[in-house]
Amino acid sequence: MITVDRLTKHYTVPVKQPGLRGTLTHLLQRQYRTITAVNEVSFAIESGEIVGFLGPNGAGKTTALKMLTGLIHPSGGQVQVAGYVPFRREPGFLRTITLVMGQKQQLLWDLPTMDSLRINAAVYGLSDRELRQRVGELAEMLALERQLSQPVRKLSLGERMKAELLAALLHHPKVLFLDEPTLGLDVNAQSSVRDFLREYNQHFKATVLLTSHYMADITALCRRVLMIYKGQLIYDGSLDALLERFSPCREVTVELTAGYPASDLEPYGDLQSVDGHIAHFIVPQETLTQTISKLLANFEIVDLTVTDPPIEDVIRRVFEAGTV
């Protein structure tokens, strides 16, 4: 559904030295520098996949999404979406895709959502019957029926994002490009947007490329992730494999029947804390089974849990390394 081959985007930006002298020099003799925002990125996405697009701020995600949706022209490489070349912006292409940006809105602020939906229906040539049927279906999936007659400015942030999604999906696009669709939402609203996206993907067999700084969005929706760093694709594969590779340790928490001095527990792993009968260890993945067996053999244990380090920590570690 999406094929990207050595996609590249250079931006040329003027360089100006500070101060009056810099301004005068800049007026007389402009200097420019080139920023390579996306550098020879290649990947392919199958129909119906939901793929997470990860990268630190400024990595090139939005630039890549803009090229995939035809908003900007690539400086090099090829891109095809559903058989279309995006920058030609053909009507068939525009009917196939949608782009949702969490920080931008398309709904008209003072009008009821329903009025903006009527405008979108006219743009996409939907009949009244299609409009009613699609709005009914999507509003039910989003639990947004009551809010459609309210002016957009009166909606909560979560309701507004849902209304934005409804407007963006009214033409039943097959390919969704979502740039931070849960930005600024509270955890409940984030989770209902995620549930909706999952349902839409299953119901319409849609292909989704999603950027989000909230790892909960990525873990809930994406089995596969692309990771971009300084414009280059540094990972394309399963999220689980990435986490496995970058989280070689587990946190082990044991509840013992009695309190023990730290010196008795230290030989079993990197002892983080002892709080009454509860001890926390960090244990390397490769010695996990061995450590657990030894703890069970040498102590009377009420409870034992093994947890992964928080996913945000793992992803931060990958970004810091800049390579996978």
Ligand SMILES: Nc1ncnc2c1ncn2[C@@H]1O[C@H](COP(=O)(O)OP(=O)(O)OP(=O)(O)O)[C@@H](O)[C@H]1O
């Ligand atoms: N129109 C532009 N002109 C010049 N430079 C730009 C332009 N748009 C983006 N850039 C630069 O290109 C690089 C990539 O930016 P981009 O917005 O694609 O990153 P991003 O991964 O989406 O970041 P974020 O997570 O912060 O949204 C950055 O260095 C940015 O400053």
